[in-house]
Amino acid sequence: MSTIDWTVLIFTLVGVVVYGVWIGRGQKSNESYLKADNKMPWYIVLIGIMATQASAITFISAPGQAYTDGMRFVQYYFGLPLAMIVICITFIPIFQRLNVYTAYEYLENRFDKKTRVLTSLLFLFSRGLSTGISIYAPSIILSSVLNWDIYLTNVLTGGILLIYTYIGGAKAIAHTQKLQFLIILGTMAFAGYLLIQNMPNGIGFKDALYLAGKSGKLNVITTEFDWKDKYNIWSGLIGGFFLALSYFGTDQSQVGRYITAKDNTNAKMGLLLNGLVKIPMQFSILLIGALLFAFFSLKPAPVYFNERSYQHLEETKPEQAAVFEKEHQDLQAKFNSESKEILKLKEAHSPQLNNKIEDFKNTQTQVKALHGRVEEAINNSKYNAEKTDTNYIFLYFVKNTLPVGMVGLLFAVIFLASWGSISAALNSLAACSLKDVHLIFKKELPDDATELKYSRLHTLAWGIFSIGVAMFATQMGSLIEAVNVLGSLFYGPILGIFLVAFYFKKVKGANVFISAILSEITVIAIYNFDIVSFLWLNVIGAAAVIIFSAVGLIFYKPKAVSS
Template identity: 45%
Template sequence: MQTIDWIVLSCTLLFIVLYGTIKTKRSKNVNEYILANKETPGWAVALSVMATQASAITFLSIPGQAYHDGMSFIQFYFGLPLAMIVICIFFIPRYYKYNVFTAYEFLERRFDVRIRSLAAVLFLIQRGIVIGLTIYAPAIILSTLLGWDLKTLIIIIGVSVLVYTVTGGSKAIILTQKQQVFVILTGLILTFFIIINSFPDDLSLVDALGIAAANDKMKIVDFSFDPTVRYTFWNGIAGGFFLMLAYFGTDQTQVGRYITAKSVSESQKGLIINGLLKVPMQFFILLTGVLVFVFFQFHSAPLHFNPTNTNAVHASIYHKEYQTVERELHEVLEDKKEVSMLYTGQLYQDYNNPILQEKMVSLSSKERELREQAKEIILKANPKAEVNDKDYVFIYFIVNYLPKGLIGLLLAVILCAAMAASASELNALAATTAIDLYKRNLKTEKTEKHYLKATRIFTVLWGAVAILTACVVNLFENLIQLVNIVGSVFYGTVLGIFLVAIFVKSVQANAVFWAALLTQLSIFYLYYLDLMSFLWLNFIGASFVVLFSYIIQKALLLKGIKRAS
């Protein structure tokens, strides 16, 4: 990184922290701290919702996911627009009717305090795990590639978020997320056009997409019914719908964003805008990853993108074996470059050459084999190494190929995304702990000032948990998948409770409580068996709660009738 990159990065982050702190000053009461006095317009709600979901993991993992597996991940979001509509019709009016601080407060109005506490605890467990990943994701990758100390970077990110989140609460989060979204979109758009301008002179965007398609990177929809296939149209529509319904409809991280709106209509407007923009935004990020793949067809790419693993293997007794594979990859990439150029020339003449396409596919297959060999050698050098390097692809491209100044901006994008998501998560965790557990279970009345102070204290405590978790967590699999897996294991149960609360009026608290416990244990077991894509766990979890609660309610009624007779 050059001096200009440090200036861009430092000034961007410093501005956001100071802006959020100074503009919001100190909140006067819990309503202002958690709900921002319900003064947020719909467009600001939309930006806040998008910034909350678009964590650093999104910008690190999704381009790497597209680099390796193509556009198929977009199917994960197919259920999102429909989920937004359902939430706008059935969830938002109820949250505003009962004037809730958290989503789980509504459950006590419908059932009892046990159900409220159970849902709140499941949320705290799930989100408490994820918030550590939200900070850890950018920290581990930036520290690896830039040589920064990992724990120092984690502390810097965590403390930066805490400064304005503790001070200003929801109002500070919403204000800073506006700036963060601007930085994120600016950085992504500039990167997209710089990649295109970095292609060979005769290579147009259409030609680049042709090369990507020839390498099987442009397959957007898969209609396979195989439940073990992770991303298909069907699990995107069904499993993705239930995951998005749970995340946006019942997760306080998101509910806490849109219940700050001025009215039901403004809240609904914010979610509808999000529903319309989210899929195109994710498509654009994935497409950027695909273009990075095309870029590396004409530029040098490492055998393995994680430099920690590369340095370790070069320092081991296996370095000669690894170097041999590196030389083989270099030859394959040179052949791919030549074939890609020839293939591009054919496309330019509106002629799709199947022989060249077959040759390109064959070389890509050989490349994958060599990269797998590299992973095996890395594991011989260090059996505990994480060899999945998808999350390092995009940041490697940023650091090594973007012009001066833009590197700092893109690093700011990643850190802004981490801060935006972490701030919302901290606020949601603190609000749920303070309102659903602490305030609800206190036996004596306390002042408004007391609960405001308690919420701030819980924000600091959860910030400490996030930083400590990030310091000890280990990277495994692709981060974007890991976050969604953790969510899917818990979301179905919580969503099922809400679906019963809204749609099944005959079922009462006792039945739902035991149904939820039985369902959560069942989901743990199903995930352990690994019989299906994790997306189906959301649908199964929600369905189990509805089914089990209905059956248990009927059994309880029959038991009551027998006793009465």
């Protein structure tokens, strides 16, 4: 990067850290550190909810996901609006009435202490691992740009955001998320504009969309039903609904955002508006990926977008790399030529258009096959890097196409997106491990100052743990899929526990405790045997808790308390 890019990047990141430390100063109790004194208006709640979900993974991996697999990933969010309505009706009133620090406090009131602890541990394990992946996502940027070791960049990325998260707690997180998200949305919109502007002369937005459509990248809705298909309208509406219901309703990283609201109305407004704007936002980010495919069908693309991995192949197997390079140059030249010819024939309404489109698709298949062989060769070389280059596609465009200054700002955006998500996760992990595990077994609660000290120590501990997890994230392929698969292994049983708590009043603690354990075992077994795609695991996990609990009512009848 240029000196100007480095200046923009460093100035932006330092500015956010300083702002976070300043706005979060003067913490004196956990009410402020973990719940921001319950003073957040609806728009801060909305931005916090969106920023917590839309981590750097969203902006790094989602365009690459659309580039390789099309835009059908957006169906993953189709169940979200309905889930927001259910949460506003059922979850929020209970959490607000009980004035909880964590969602799992309610479970002790409804069931017993062991059910609260079990659910908390499921959350802590899943969220701790996914936070590590979220730290790794921006780390690959520094690793790629500076040619630094990925393990060093993991430490730097996780360590910097810990500064204001450790000091300022929920208040610092809420206000920095507001600043971060405004910068992110503006910069991504401008990046999309520059993508169109950098198309070859005479080719505009409509032409790029046409090429993306003919290449199969605008597959927003797929209606075929297949249990193993990860993204179709059925898994999105049903599996996505259960995943969103569990994530936004029972995951402390999200619950912790809307329990900071002033009141029920502000909490509900934040969630409902999230249901309205999340799908269009994700659609726009995926559209950038589809347009990137059109861009690289008109301009030369690299053999492999992860340049460091391909460079390693060139150094260790130069003859094989030379063969790949020659085949790639021939195919890419043919692909670029056919793309431009399609647009000319389209403009002329030529009867030869359909034949040329078939040639274009055949060449696209050959390019994809070559990419697969290159990827296999890189993976066989045992190079310590990702198994795919999905996460590098958008970064390659940024580094090699955008003007000076904009490159640094885009890199800053990816850091800011990551920090918004990770800081909220660390705060929620600290709240949960402190309130639901650490203090629950103490006979006497500490004073405010001591409890605040404990909260900060828990925040620091989870930061260190997540950085450790990031060290092993290089083998997970598409990061956005890795996070969602991981969540789906645990969200179903957690949601099932809450659904039983809300709607099945006869079920008691011992029953639901055993049912939750059996449900988690069932979900892990189904995943290991690859029976269905991961979104359905959320439905299965929740349903299993309900079914096991219902069966348990037959065999387990609590003794009546004698008067």
